[in-house]
Amino acid sequence: MTAVIETNDLGKQYGRKWALRDCTLSIPEGKVIGLVGPNGAGKTTLLSLAVGLLTPTRGSITVLAGRPGDGPAQLEKVGFVAQDTPAYAGLSVGKHLLMGAYLNANWDQQLAKRRIDQLGLDLRQKAGSLSGGQRAQLALTMAIAKQPELLLLDEPLASLDPLARREFLQGLMEIVASHGISVMLSSHLIADLERVCDYLVLLVASHIQLAGEITELLATHHRLSGSRRDPRSLPSSHEVIEESHTDKQSTFLVRTDQPILDPAWTVRPVTLDELVLAYMGQAHNPRPGRRSALGVVS
Amino acid sequence: MIEFQLDTASGVATYLQLVQQVRQALQLGILEPGDQLPTAQQVVAKLAINPNTVLKAYRDLEREGLVRPRPGQGTFVVGTLPRIDPAVQGRFLASMTAWLRKAHAAGLGPDDIEAIYRTAVRNASAEGAA
Numbered sequence: 001m002t003a004v005i006e007t008n009d010l011g012k013q014y015g016r017k018w019a020l021r022d023c024t025l026s027i028p029e030g031k032v033i034g035l036v037g038p039n040g041a042g043k044t045t046l047l048s049l050a051v052g053l054l055t056p057t058r059g060s061i062t063v064l065a066g067r068p069g070d071g072p073a074q075l076e077k078v079g080f081v082a083q084d085t086p087a088y089a090g091l092s093v094g095k096h097l098l099m100g101a102y103l104n105a106n107w108d109q110q111l112a113k114r115r116i117d118q119l120g121l122d123l124r125q126k127a128g129s130l131s132g133g134q135r136a137q138l139a140l141t142m143a144i145a146k147q148p149e150l151l152l153l154d155e156p157l158a159s160l161d162p163l164a165r166r167e168f169l170q171g172l173m174e175i176v177a178s179h180g181i182s183v184m185l186s187s188h189l190i191a192d193l194e195r196v197c198d199y200l201v202l203l204v205a206s207h208i209q210l211a212g213e214i215t216e217l218l219a220t221h222h223r224l225s226g227s228r229r230d231p232r233s234l235p236s237s238h239e240v241i242e243e244s245h246t247d248k249q250s251t252f253l254v255r256t257d258q259p260i261l262d263p264a265w266t267v268r269p270v271t272l273d274e275l276v277l278a279y280m281g282q283a284h285n286p287r288p289g290r291r292s293a294l295g296v297v298s
Numbered sequence: 299m300i301e302f303q304l305d306t307a308s309g310v311a312t313y314l315q316l317v318q319q320v321r322q323a324l325q326l327g328i329l330e331p332g333d334q335l336p337t338a339q340q341v342v343a344k345l346a347i348n349p350n351t352v353l354k355a356y357r358d359l360e361r362e363g364l365v366r367p368r369p370g371q372g373t374f375v376v377g378t379l380p381r382i383d384p385a386v387q388g389r390f391l392a393s394m395t396a397w398l399r400k401a402h403a404a405g406l407g408p409d410d411i412e413a414i415y416r417t418a419v420r421n422a423s424a425e426g427a428a
Contacts, residue, residue: 030350031350032348032350166346169346170342170343170344170345170346173342173343173346173347173348173349174339174342174343176342176348176349177337177338177339177342177343177349177352178339195304195306195312195345195346195347195348196346196347196348197348198348198350198351215311218311259424261424263417263420263421266416267420269309271309
């Protein structure tokens with residue numbers, strides 16, 4: 001399977017501060033990738049590197065088998081919607097489409113018009129007078145009408161109300177279904193992305209904390225609870241991600257691809273939300289001996 | 299045509315919810331052979347979920363022999379599911395009710411009963427896996 005985004009020891013430094021470090025990823029194409037992490041974790045930096053707006057300080061990044069920003073052909077393959085879904089306030093919706101048609105070789109004016117119609121937008125309306133949700137939809141329309149193979153969206157939902165979020169994601173998923181493109185979208189809330197993503201990249205404090213197919217991540221993580229036990233008494237196939245103890249009880253979140261047969265445990269599946277929180281917590285209390293083979297970069 | 303609903307609080311994987319809803323519709327006779335399922339695009343436009351989730355659900359149903367894709371047309375129902383025999387259902391319901399009465403009489407509360415049920419299900423599936 002070909003990778004849509006491949007990075008090797010990728011890093012970006014601003015002055016003395018690393019905005020992104022030790023980033024090694026290989027994401028298969030055709031995925032909807034959720035890029036999740038707290039504010040300032042490096043999400044925008046990673047997206048900007050993938051578009052070609054930034055160049056790496058070290059390491060390498062390959063997007064759709066090319067170098068980001070490397071010439072018109074590469075730029076045409078990638079659609080990008082920056083944070084706060086910007087549009088030109090003084091230009092009408094129609095002028096935006098006209099500009100898109102001028103600037104992009106593969107522009108699909110029919111698709112753009114159809115979407116604007118569906119959204120009930122007036123071509124003569126100035127973008128500055130659109131609601132946040134409408135502006136986001138205009139930005140999305142611009143990005144998909146250029147017919148990219150990969151769409152990168154930086155916090156597209158952040159300023160939208162729940163209904164506008166829903167409508168935005170519906171439109172986005174329709175495009176994924178009809179055009180089969182890959183999408184990477186960022187948010188600091190996994191709950192925003194849970195329904196639409198099938199691949200997760202979790203960034204914490206400039207590092208990749210977790211990356212993988214969501215169904216696989218959920219299938220290999222379990223919450224165990226039972227009477228108090230030393231984590232060292234767990235089988236070596238169980239990697240402890242999170243643990244908490246009372247005087248009588250122990251609760252572990254473990255990663256393992258083995259079935260859990262020990263009847264002493266009550267085993268519960270984990271939600272994606274719990275998983276993300278556990279790995280975020282782990283980033284702040286690093287444990288020795290994490291295994292990078294499982295996709296956790298230590 | 300059926301319309302899918304999602305229960306996000308159920309904790310059941312989304313694709314499984316879709317599979318269950320088709321199976322239920324078959325068991326209830328709402329869907330019959332020849333009926334078309336909504337296209338992936340129609341489902342995602344309504345539920346705002348990943349299209350791969352819909353395709354995964356449809357593949358599962360296809361593997362069970364319940365639906366079949368027709369290229370360029372969509373996915374159609376080709377199989378049927380036997381409705382649960384009301385007599386069998388009645389028999390198990392009766393024995394479960396009797397069991398619950400005995401559990402109550404022995405002083406077990408709803409939580410105890412749930413713990414026992416969960417353990418039994420796990421033991422049974424562990425036996426099945428072994």
